Amino acid sequence: MLTLEKAPISEHRTQALLREMVRSAVAEMLTRHEHPLTERESADFLSATRATRDRVGRAQRSGDWSLATTLAGATAEATGLASDNQSDPIVARQVLAMLRRVLDVSLKVEADFEDPLYAGRELLTDVGLAPQRSALQPPMTLTKAIETACVEAPPDVEKKIFAVGKLALAFFGDVPVSTITFDKAFEFIHFMWMMPKNWGRAHGRNRFNKVGVDLDPISEQRAANEADATLVAEILADESLSRPDRRQLLVEQLTPRLTDGYVLVQRDMLNRIFRAALGSAATGRDLDDVDRVVPSHKQIRSRMHAWRKTAQTPCGLPTRISQPKQRRMWSxxxxxxxxxxxxxxxxxxxxxxxxxxxxxxxxxxxxxxxxxxxxxx
Incomplete structure (x- = not known):
């Protein structure tokens, strides 16, 4: 008896792939429709499209799921879908089915000269896009998502979003937000967890020097890691120190990192950036863990236990410390x-x-x- 298998990736990631396939295809139809082509060029296009459609139909009948990677591999990579999952039957079946529908619409537009937005309105609606020209714009990049999130946020929150955005651009680059996977988001949160507490403040700008230097967050963290590694090695090599003395020296001299609580605050700022690009369907509060793009507080706290275990020597001495903000006494x-x-x-x-x-x-x-x-x- 056949059983229904579980999807290898989240539904959101698959829908992002299908949405981008439809968006790019309809945008290409619209571009061809608005630029005059010769009859020969149109005939060649119709012939090639029919051949591709027949090829997709044969692949569906025979279960040749590798064709999905061949025809939609570039789009899948652009939406952050791993190559291992592209040829999975659960994903490839949806890809080939959508490709067949897209090719049918393309043939209709090319042969009958119908408006692509009208002919493809059902396709666009099924993937959550409005049948409008404005909906055919490319996926939002990280820079644009940061700008959008800053515009929608209060002034005090805007500064935090900008700071997290600076770290995200250094870590990911200016990539489409839809390409950032859940695992990469977790790696970025660990990257923030390891950032020095006072990162970005040694720029040298003041009222006398307006130029200063542009600091790279990755270089700042690397320098702090190297300095801490050297310090730990020196203290462990000093056999005249007792274990409590070693611990005290490490606590006093290690580079303070961001606290766990503040990392959770920065996670919320990252979620705002992702929501500006992907909408609440991928960043909502009530999502299941498998459908999330940004890890939840609970998931981060669980992962922090493992991070703390790695942030210590084999003998249990700390190699990472955090320094909470000093609270003033009551006046x-x-x-x-x-x-x-x-x-x-x-x-x-x-x-x-x-x-x-x-x-x-x-x-x-x-x-x-x-x-x-x-x-x-």
Missing amino acids: MEHARGLLLSPIYRGTASKAQRWRKATSSKRIVQRDLPPEMSLVVM
């Missing part, structure tokens, strides 16, 4: 603001204790939580 103004707040001076509502008391209604409720802050202070 007299902070204490004064707390003690003069409605929690202590009285409130107008038991349920909403932050509301200021009025001349006609003042409730002073004595319970444990507000008094505990005085004990802590």
